[in-house]
Amino acid sequence: MTPSLLLTIAFFILPKQTLIPSQYSGQTVTTRIKTTQKFLALTFDDGPDPIQTPKILNALKQHNAKATFFVLGRNAERNPLILQRIVAEGHTIATHSYSHRISMSPEEADSENTQTAAIVFRYTGINPNLFRAPFGLTKSNLNKNAISRKWASFNWTVSAADTATTNPEVVYKNICFTPNPGEIILCHDIKPHTAQAIPKILDHLTKQGFQFVTLPELLNQTQ
Numbered sequence: 001m002t003p004s005l006l007l008t009i010a011f012f013i014l015p016k017q018t019l020i021p022s023q024y025s026g027q028t029v030t031t032r033i034k035t036t037q038k039f040l041a042l043t044f045d046d047g048p049d050p051i052q053t054p055k056i057l058n059a060l061k062q063h064n065a066k067a068t069f070f071v072l073g074r075n076a077e078r079n080p081l082i083l084q085r086i087v088a089e090g091h092t093i094a095t096h097s098y099s100h101r102i103s104m105s106p107e108e109a110d111s112e113n114t115q116t117a118a119i120v121f122r123y124t125g126i127n128p129n130l131f132r133a134p135f136g137l138t139k140s141n142l143n144k145n146a147i148s149r150k151w152a153s154f155n156w157t158v159s160a161a162d163t164a165t166t167n168p169e170v171v172y173k174n175i176c177f178t179p180n181p182g183e184i185i186l187c188h189d190i191k192p193h194t195a196q197a198i199p200k201i202l203d204h205l206t207k208q209g210f211q212f213v214t215l216p217e218l219l220n221q222t223q
């Protein structure tokens, strides 16, 4: 079967994404989500990556864990089969701009968000409405544009700080240091040390009774 035929078939059979509750539409969220359950939302930014993302997907599957992937348009269009695998395995696709440039005009921001959403739709049939601003810059033109589209913009409440280290043990410690239920955890699925740390993180926190859900699932469980 050719890759293009696989892409066409997958477009029609991929599962639907969990809807984001309407009160988050057009909002920027930077705080932990209140929940009575021991839920955590693992989030991965900047992928998909042809090497690291599949390793992370394998670990998530082994632990029956779900996550949210804030993809870059430029990486999504280079790795459409991984984009489809993310959706097929029950994870949520969200967007994070096309190029990850730190500064852009309102027109460039609009174009990046349009382009990235179109790439996600082309390969998955999903109209993404969940967004994270590059570098968490909630006052950026990209975030303002996302809000004007009524997308929900989410930062994080725990950081793996995996852009500041190459040591998987540091990533493990950063995430496993006393997380509270409802925490939104930032990681990058383009980092080898993060892919290396994820199985141990999932092992440790699952044993502590935590359950890993997608961000929309977490928002739907809030009380």
Ligand SMILES: [Zn+2]
Residues within 6 Å of the ligand: 045, 046, 096, 100, 134, 135
């Ligand atoms: Zn990023």
